[in-house]
Amino acid sequence: MSYKWVRGGTITVMRTDRARSSAARPEVAKVKASRARSGYVAWGSRSTVTVVALALLGGCATSSGLAPKGGEPGPTATNVITTTTTSRSIPSSTSTTVVGPDAFPVAALGEFPEAPEDALPEAVADSLQSLLDESVSNRTIGGGVAAGVILAGSGSWSGASGVDVDGERLTPESQLIVASIGKTVTAAQVLRLVDEGVLDLLDTITDHLPPEAVLAFDANGATIQDLLGMRSGLHDPGGYEELVDSGLTPIELLQRLPDPTHTAGATISYVNMNYILLGMIIEHETGVALATALESGVLNTPGLAGITYPVKDALAADGWKITSDALTLARWGYELYGGFVISDDSLRAMTDFEGGWYGLGTIDFQADTPAAGVVYDRPAIGHGGLEPPIATALVVFPESGLVVAVQAATAGLEQVYTLVGALRDVVGT
Numbered sequence: 001m002s003y004k005w006v007r008g009g010t011i012t013v014m015r016t017d018r019a020r021s022s023a024a025r026p027e028v029a030k031v032k033a034s035r036a037r038s039g040y041v042a043w044g045s046r047s048t049v050t051v052v053a054l055a056l057l058g059g060c061a062t063s064s065g066l067a068p069k070g071g072e073p074g075p076t077a078t079n080v081i082t083t084t085t086t087s088r089s090i091p092s093s094t095s096t097t098v099v100g101p102d103a104f105p106v107a108a109l110g111e112f113p114e115a116p117e118d119a120l121p122e123a124v125a126d127s128l129q130s131l132l133d134e135s136v137s138n139r140t141i142g143g144g145v146a147a148g149v150i151l152a153g154s155g156s157w158s159g160a161s162g163v164d165v166d167g168e169r170l171t172p173e174s175q176l177i178v179a180s181i182g183k184t185v186t187a188a189q190v191l192r193l194v195d196e197g198v199l200d201l202l203d204t205i206t207d208h209l210p211p212e213a214v215l216a217f218d219a220n221g222a223t224i225q226d227l228l229g230m231r232s233g234l235h236d237p238g239g240y241e242e243l244v245d246s247g248l249t250p251i252e253l254l255q256r257l258p259d260p261t262h263t264a265g266a267t268i269s270y271v272n273m274n275y276i277l278l279g280m281i282i283e284h285e286t287g288v289a290l291a292t293a294l295e296s297g298v299l300n301t302p303g304l305a306g307i308t309y310p311v312k313d314a315l316a317a318d319g320w321k322i323t324s325d326a327l328t329l330a331r332w333g334y335e336l337y338g339g340f341v342i343s344d345d346s347l348r349a350m351t352d353f354e355g356g357w358y359g360l361g362t363i364d365f366q367a368d369t370p371a372a373g374v375v376y377d378r379p380a381i382g383h384g385g386l387e388p389p390i391a392t393a394l395v396v397f398p399e400s401g402l403v404v405a406v407q408a409a410t411a412g413l414e415q416v417y418t419l420v421g422a423l424r425d426v427v428g429t
Contacts, residue, residue: 329394
C-alpha cells in the first residue's frame with residue numbers, strides 16, 4: 001500500500017520511483033515548514049547515514065536465539081560510553097571520517113536516502129577490518145566476527161575474522177543467530193497491520209487471538225500496545241527456554257503462564273511471551289504462518305533475503321532461531337529505522353518510550369536500561385538480546401544516522417555495546 005506521511009510541521013510529497021514488494025514503494029520528498037517533532041524521530045544533526053552490522057561467535061554452540069528468559073535482558077551495571085570509546089576489553093581505534101559534514105542533506109530517523117550500491121573507501125574498510133581482527137586476537141569479545149557496514153551516499157563493506165562455534169572460518173556470508181533483534185521484525189509487522197487498518201494499538205489482544213488461545217490464559221485486559229511495549233503484566237512460564245525447546249506449541253505455553261502480577265500498561269517487564277502472542281495475532285489476522293506473513297510483509301524488501309526463519313510459526317516471534325548474515329542485518333536496521341518499512345506515525349510510536357526504556361519493540365539505549373549495561377553519550381535506540389554465550393545488539397544513533405548491529409559470543413551485553421561504540425568511532429560519527 002502507499003503511505004502518505006504527514007509529520008509535525010512537515011508537508012510530505014510522495015513519488016513512487018522505488019519498487020517494493022509487489023507494488024511500487026514510495027520514497028519521500030520533503031518540503032520543510034517548521035520541524036516541531038517529538039521523540040526520537042526528530043533526530044538528525046549530521047549529514048551522513050551509516051549502518052554497521054557485526055556478528056561474533058565463539059566458545060560453545062546454542063540452538064536458540066532468545067533473549068534472557070523470565071526477566072529483563074542483560075546486566076544491570078551501567079557505564080557511560082563517550083564519544084571516543086575505549087575499554088580494557090575492546091581495542092581502541094583511530095576515528096576515520098568518511099564523508100564531510102556538508103556532503104549530504106541532514107538525515108533524521110525515518111528519512112534515510114536509498115541504500116548505496118558502491119563499496120566504501122579502502123581506508124575505511126581497512127580500519128573496520130583491523131578492529132575485527134584485533135577484537136578476535138585478544139579474545140575478549142569472542143572467537144569470531146563477521147561485519148557489514150552501509151554508509152548512505154557512500155557505499156557498503158562486509159568482512160570477517162575468526163571462526164564460528166564449529167571451528168569453521170567465518171566469512172561475510174556466514175549465517176548467525178540474531179536473537180531478540182527478531183522482535184523488531186515482529187513489531188514492525190504488527191505496526192504494518194496497524195497502518196493497513198487491520199489492527200489498532202488500543203485493541204485488546206483477545207479481539208485478535210483464536211478462541212482456543214483466549215481460553216488458555218488470563219490476558220489481563222492487555223492491549224496490542226501493551227504487548228509491544230512489554231507492559232502487559234504477563235510473565236514467562238518457569239523454564240521458558242526448556243519448554244520451547246521441548247516442542248510445546250504456543251497454546252501449550254499459554255496454558256503454563258503464571259497469573260499476572262500487575263495491571264496492564266503500568267510497568268515494563270521484559271517477557272518473551274508478549275511477542276509469542278503478537279506472532280499468534282499476526283497469524284490469526286493474516287491466515288498464514290508467521291514466517292510466511294513476514295516474508296511477504298515487512299521482509300519483502302530489497303536486500304533482506306538473508307534473514308531466515310527455520311521456525312515457521314509464532315514461536316519465532318521473539319527471535320528464536322532466526323539467522324542472518326551481517327550485511328543483511330545491517331540492511332534491516334537501515335530499512336526499518338530509515339523509514340522504508342512502516343509509516344512515520346508507526347515509527348514515531350515505536351520510538352516513544354513514555355519516560356521508560358522500552359518503546360514498541362525498541363529499546364532506548366541512552367536511558368539507564370538493564371538491556372545494555374551501558375549508557376551512550378548521545379541518543380541511541382534499537383534492540384538487543386542474550387542467549388548465553390551469544391549476545392546481540394542493533395543500535396541506531398539518529399543524530400548521525402549510524403546503525404550498529406552485533407552478534408557476539410561473550411559473557412554479557414556490556415562488551416557488545418562497548419564494541420558498538422568503538423565501531424562508531426572508526427566511522428567517525
